[in-house]
Amino acid sequence: MNLNISLSEFVEFMAALSLFFAILQTASHRLDFAIKTYTAQSIALSITMFLSVFYYFDYELILSAVLTLLIKGILIPFVMKKITDKIVEDENVKPFVNFTYSVLICIFIVIFSFYITSNTFYCSTDNGTMQKVLAIGLSIIFVGIFLMLARKKALIQIIGFLTLENGIILGATSTVKGLPLIVEIGVFFDVFVGAIMAGILIFHIKDTLESIDTSKLSDLKE
């Protein structure tokens, strides 16, 4: 038997690894585990983007890959960790949908996104890599949305939003060979500043409500 692995297979594999870490986030019982898996997911994403440089021959992607690694793999998890340390809080994630059902729903999400992208491409030169990576990107987007919907704590919802961003970048990488660099840099800084502002808001929520359970925000109605 041979161990030849073509480049396209490796790109698909790293993208699928990123998706796996996203699904692992939905099954995490603790906040710091979710942050660690987010870091792993971003690192896998940056490796995907780096490898696809050799696949698409578009050297701007190297810069995007390095930026993803720096900002999403190192900076944002560092900020999140600091927030978690300052909010002395019960570390358990409280779910609306219990964890077993969450993973099952994520599997259905993956299948659904593969179904959506199934007849869209007839590109005969690449064995369907573009379709697969787009499907994976779409599923990471939906997993991020699901994470925002199905959890009660604000911190996990922020991580879900960041996962959503990751999915958009992955989808963009596969189809249009990466967004224009200016747009990407703008998105990165937006996300970074957004994460910091969300952290500040979480402090305020904790002060007002004594917990970061967002379902209690409806108490503000009265």
Next chain:
Amino acid sequence: MGNIVIGILQIVIFIALAPAIKGFIHKIKLNLRGQKGPSILQPYKDLIKLFRKEPVISKDASFISKIAPIVVLLATIISASFIPIFSPNTLLSFTGDVIAFMYVLGLSTFFIALYGLDQGSSFGGLGSAREMTIASLAEPTLMMIMFTFSLEYGTSNISEIFVKAHSHSFNVPIAYVFSLLALFFVSMAENARIPFDNPETHLELTMVHEAMILEASGKYLAIFELSSYMKLLLFISIASNIFLPFLYSSNMLLNILFYIIKVIIFSIPIALLELSVAKFRFFRIPDLLMISFALATLGFVLYYV
């Protein structure tokens, strides 16, 4: 005729090797913890000691307690005779279907759970309930993995999968990493290893497999222990024969040596996982099994689409 001899030889080597592999995993674990540990041949000595003792049978037990151990052992032997170890000529190669393999293993699980309930104690019921829940949640993953293999090799007969995997013109798709990880988790679940169950303890909080065979003693306990060693080697053999098909030659003795090397390579991650994680709380186990199902589905989807 020669094929039948080779088939019987494979089963004999399998049964002879099983306690040594369990002893090997135990020794690595204890060495990495800093202890000296018993010798690798200790499980053989345990089995011989247990076979010589007379069993104590509970007064509440019925004839199920007397048939169940042997049904479990022989069901495991029949599943072992489906798996090719160093040659594709196994005893039951003409009927060795992956689905039949899974269901014959299910026969052994069923009877061991019945044995647990037969004793009329609450330990046995506890063990049976937990074991059946874990086993039923591990089944979809195993089926998805088997689907991936069968489609890849175009047949659902285990000996033919073995032959095709070892042929020279075959490219291993990288999506196999996902299936391998899923198979790893499922093997840990089915064999009652950490993080699903602690094989070294007899405390009610942590028992699943041990709870069911708590009342067994003497010869019956020896039979149960031998079946559990064989089941562990069974799962390791599936992984090694399908995922590491590169050490293979046409000389039989060399094949046996390669098989032992492959089994040792696959035992090391088991020992490492057992050391690095504590046993999970029971209601976290379904999440872990669902994640392994997600891995298996990802492996299938990546390969097939």
Next chain:
Amino acid sequence: MFFYKKVSKDLWKFLEVGFSLLYIGIFLGCIALFIKGDNYITVAYLSIHLNTTIKYITYSFYVDRLSLFFIGIVAFNGAINSIYTLDYIEEENYDKKILIIMLKNIFILSMILVLLSANVFTFLLFWEVMSILSFFLVLWDFKKEENYKASLIYIVMTHIGTAFILLSFVGFYINTNSLSFDHWQNLSLNTFWTTWIFLFSVLGFGMKAGIIGLHNWLPKAHPVAPSFVSALMSGLMIKMPVYMFIRYWFYFIKQYPASFGLLILTIGTITMLFGILNASVQNRLKAMLAYSSMENIGIIYVGIGLAMVFKSLNIEYLYALALGASLFHILNHSLFKSLLFMSAGSLMARAHTQEIAKLGGAIKYAPKLGTITLVGMLSLVALPPFNGFISEWLLYQSLLLSLKVKGYYLWIASPLSASFLALTGGIAMLSAVKYFGLTFLGNPRKDIKRKEDIKTMGLISMGILALSCLLVGVLPVFVLDVINNLIPVPIHVNGIFEIKTPENFGSIAPFFIGILMVFMLLISIYLNKYISKHSIYYKTWACGQEDVPLSAQYSPEGFSQPIKKITSKLYKDGLDIFDGIYGFIAKSLLNKLQTLKYKIQPGIIHVYILYMAITLIILIWVSKIYG
């Protein structure tokens, strides 16, 4: 005079024996016709016309290989059930024995006549007879409130189902202008009518078969009926709609889109999962068996759905494999489900309760019953060497091979279906361990006064069923030879031992696995005689405590507590989730209708006179326009 009294006391026995001989005769006749059929009949069409002025009332009957297969199953099970009833009625000591015997036997005969019927009137007549007689049989013990409610839900749902079936018949009538089934063969209708017939056939036949959403009567009616009636209903009656469904989509209608088959596949998978998850949390014997019937109907529908997809894509050999798997599973399920209901009935006749929490330790005083139930349970869980394994293996093979059909979204439905089939197999194992282990093993939780083993007639009837489960599992080739006549491309069998699937994808030889297992059983019995000579008997270990009470054994709620907690939202206080949904809808509708009623009928006479005046004016105006 004395002779007359003796005869009339035992008249029910004579009647029962007579009917069982009748069923055995029908069964042998089916086998004879099946084998020799081509010489005498290809299609036997008997038509009797009533000399009335009503044009559409004719009785017509029709026999072909498919109906012979089903009639054979009904006759075999009917005969065995009669033998069992001889024992059971004495044990339960029913009053009005002749009435219940006649009801039951006319019920079985009406099922056979449904299978034979060949036009709408005949079909509806015998379908109604079947439904109403089963209603009376379910309501036999009418003094209990629970039985009364259950049978009411059953009769209402059956009639709603019959209404839907009638609507699908309307669809056929409009397109062919005939009410007789042999004018309906191989039709190709336009999309609207095909969808109409599909919708109403799924709803109508599904309500009788018990698919998801329409299954509410099943777990209520089966536990309260007498056990031999439950065996008949579960083993035979819920297969009648499946027979008609197969007739519709494989014989009557030729072309339909593949998405119909996929929908049936999905419905089958969800039914399967829901059924077995609910079965694992039931604490009464027959309730668990009823939900398990729902699961098996789901499995049958998965096979039929796959076959429909392949037929619409014109892939003959895969369509044959999937349909063959379904038909085999229908046979297997009728065998082991009747066996299990009968054994549950015998147990209940001794313990006078169905609750598992009050049973236990039955294998000590009834070892033969225990062994037979164990055989039934092993078949239920589809373990080799029994018959359930063969039909599930065929279904898995058809799911595997369906992935060779590229370009359609079967590529993900099949592996997911197969994984969920494996999951239901696992949870079925859990339910079987709970049922058998807590009822038969251990010690009795409450004292049982009548501790006897089963008697001759029970032993003969259940023993024949258990033996046939084993034989069909070890030598399935004989049944496959029968089924190969019903499908376009035969499933390949190699000699009498081995089954092979197309393209040599997989093969099993259950005979050899069976031989090995019988061999190991004999070895284990021999070894045990040797080991037991040197064993010591002592109390069970209970952490050193003395006199542990018998209720400290594991309880049924405790056994299913892990699975209940994992799948938490599906059950609400012992109610099915669908009962909750339908109850809620029914209550809110009823409330709204009541408020509407008070507005329309306010009790003021002037309003009623106003209504009459308006009607009169409208009638006069209409007659002016059209006159």
